[in-house]
Amino acid sequence: MRVVVVGGGIGGLALGAGLRRRGHRVAVFDRDTDVAATGGYHITLDRRAQSALERSVAPEVVRRLLASASALRLRGRDAFWDRRGRLLGHGPDLADSGSVDVDRITLRTLLADAVGEDLELGREVSGVDRDGHGTPRVAFADGTRVTADLVVGADGAHSVVARHLAAGPTNRPAGIIGFCGRTRRADLGPAERRRLGPRSSTAVAPRGTALYAGFHDPVGNAALDAPELRMSVTTEPTYIWGAMLPESARTDPLRGLIGAGLQAALLSRFRSHGWAESTLEVIARADPASIAAFRFNAASTRAADLAPWSPGRITALGDAVHAVPPTAGMGAGAAIRDAADLLDRLDRLDGAADGGTAALDDALTDAVGRFEAGMRERGSEVLTLGMRPVRWILATDTLIGAAATTVAAPVLAAAASWSGRFGRRPSEGAGEQVQ
Numbered sequence: 027m028r029v030v031v032v033g034g035g036i037g038g039l040a041l042g043a044g045l046r047r048r049g050h051r052v053a054v055f056d057r058d059t060d061v062a063a064t065g066g067y068h069i070t071l072d073r074r075a076q077s078a079l080e081r082s083v084a085p086e087v088v089r090r091l092l093a094s095a096s097a098l099r100l101r102g103r104d105a106f107w108d109r110r111g112r113l114l115g116h117g118p119d120l121a122d123s124g125s126v127d128v129d130r131i132t133l134r135t136l137l138a139d140a141v142g143e144d145l146e147l148g149r150e151v152s153g154v155d156r157d158g159h160g161t162p163r164v165a166f167a168d169g170t171r172v173t174a175d176l177v178v179g180a181d182g183a184h185s186v187v188a189r190h191l192a193a194g195p196t197n198r199p200a201g202i203i204g205f206c207g208r209t210r211r212a213d214l215g216p217a218e219r220r221r222l223g224p225r226s227s228t229a230v231a232p233r234g235t236a237l238y239a240g241f242h243d244p245v246g247n248a249a250l251d252a253p254e255l256r257m258s259v260t261t262e263p264t265y266i267w268g269a270m271l272p273e274s275a276r277t278d279p280l281r282g283l284i285g286a287g288l289q290a291a292l293l294s295r296f297r298s299h300g301w302a303e304s305t306l307e308v309i310a311r312a313d314p315a316s317i318a319a320f321r322f323n324a325a326s327t328r329a330a331d332l333a334p335w336s337p338g339r340i341t342a343l344g345d346a347v348h349a350v351p352p353t354a355g356m357g358a359g360a361a362i363r364d365a366a367d368l369l370d371r372l373d374r375l376d377g378a379a380d381g382g383t384a385a386l387d388d389a390l391t392d393a394v395g396r397f398e399a400g401m402r403e404r405g406s407e408v409l410t411l412g413m414r415p416v417r418w419i420l421a422t423d424t425l426i427g428a429a430a431t432t433v434a435a436p437v438l439a440a441a442a443s444w445s446g447r448f449g450r451r452p453s454e455g456a457g458e459q460v461q
């Protein structure tokens with residue numbers, strides 16, 4: 027069986043690597059010319075995503091990934107702050123967490139290596155259809171075409187393949203514009219280094235401004251102690267942050283900016299919303315080249331709305347079907363789980379190709395139908411989780427929401443201060459500053 031995968035991002039490469047490992051003929055096409063030219067942020071993979079990877083790629087690839095990943099169980103509980111840097115509370119204890127954070131560049135590079143020469147870069151797909159015999163066909167921007175027994179669109183939120191299948195877009199803007207960047211912990215002043223600490227933080231303020239600072243340390247907090255296998259791009263403790271603003275005509279000019287210009291405009295926007303200078307240090311001291319703006323896109327949270335087409339020999343997975351805002355921290359994991367499920371379904375097709383074209387067509391259509399049913403449930407789950415913080419952030423941008431946030435923040439800060447003084451276990455919150 028020959029499978030063509032459109033898109034060599036996280037889901038497409040996981041699928042390509044798994045197909046190759048199982049001996050299928052596969053070709054993965056991506057328009058990018060360099061797999062390392064991808065977002066500089068990190069990806070959280072929970073246990074389910076890791077076990078899906080274990081089913082798809084060779085054990086050596088998983089070992090390299092874990093040796094390059096930062097284990098959540100080794101960092102402190104997340105902290106929640108207001109815009110003045112007052113502590114509002116903590117997230118759950120992470121000691122039992124099986125999740126890991128890995129640089130997106132590392133994850134994509136590892137998966138691309140596993141696909142090997144079956145990955146073709148610099149190949150932009152312009153459309154999909156079926157030829158006169160009903161065989162799926164992929165057309166490229168350079169005018170060439172290829173056919174396959176099965177075509178899988180793993181081409182992200184603006185998917186050409188899913189758009190063809192759904193006869194329109196599969197997601198829409200979620201109302202938030204995000205900015206991400208990287209700041210080495212060593213580049214922060216001592217006070218801010220102490221306040222943020224070796225843990226991740228979120229601060230939300232009235233009028234929909236929010237700032238997440240994810241602590242990433244694949245060397246000090248390695249998930250697998252095997253330095254000889256390490257491929258992490260991040261080599262020292264780093265905050266990978268995401269700033270968020272409600273999207274409006276006023277934020278449009280930000281999306282056209284890059285580097286230091288974008289950094290300055292972002293700082294000025296947050297200052298105008300009353301954020302204390304200290305809480306913005308993580309943005310101000312970032313490497314300007316690492317800062318990028320992107321729009322949050324989201325598909326429907328309802329499973330029945332996802333993949334709204336009849337199953338056949340052209341399908342899609344990942345963000346192409348269930349684009350999810352990064353607030354879930356689960357989009358890549360869901361794409362990897364989609365890939366593993368499709369591989370499992372295809373494994374059960376053994377021998378179907380020997381029964382002729384009609385038998386293969388029936389068997390593939392059935393396998394794809396079962397895969398798409400599971401994908402709808404997975405997509406709905408991650409979208410429901412990812413949209414919760416989005417709705418919460420957008421709610422602070424209403425008159426009532428802004429007032430409630432303003433009133434609640436000092437109360438929560440005072441409560442956290444009291445429980446900090448009288449209720450904290452000795453190991454918790456070293457260096458926290460409650461002003």
Ligand SMILES: Cc1cc2nc3c(=O)[nH]c(=O)nc-3n(C[C@H](O)[C@H](O)[C@H](O)COP(=O)(O)OP(=O)(O)OC[C@H]3O[C@@H](n4cnc5c(N)ncnc54)[C@H](O)[C@@H]3O)c2cc1C
Nearest residue numbers: 033035036037057070151181182344345355356357358359
């Ligand atoms: C700042 C940020 C932080 C995130 N954090 C997390 C996290 O912590 N955990 C998590 O699980 N997810 C996270 N995500 C989401 C995650 O990155 C995506 O959900 C995931 O990459 C989706 O995988 P995919 O394979 O479906 O699509 P992608 O990884 O987007 O891959 C799509 C690929 O298709 C290619 N392509 C597109 N169109 C064409 C075409 N016409 N022809 C050829 N190639 C094409 C693109 O070049 C790209 O390589 C984050 C996203 C962002 C922006």
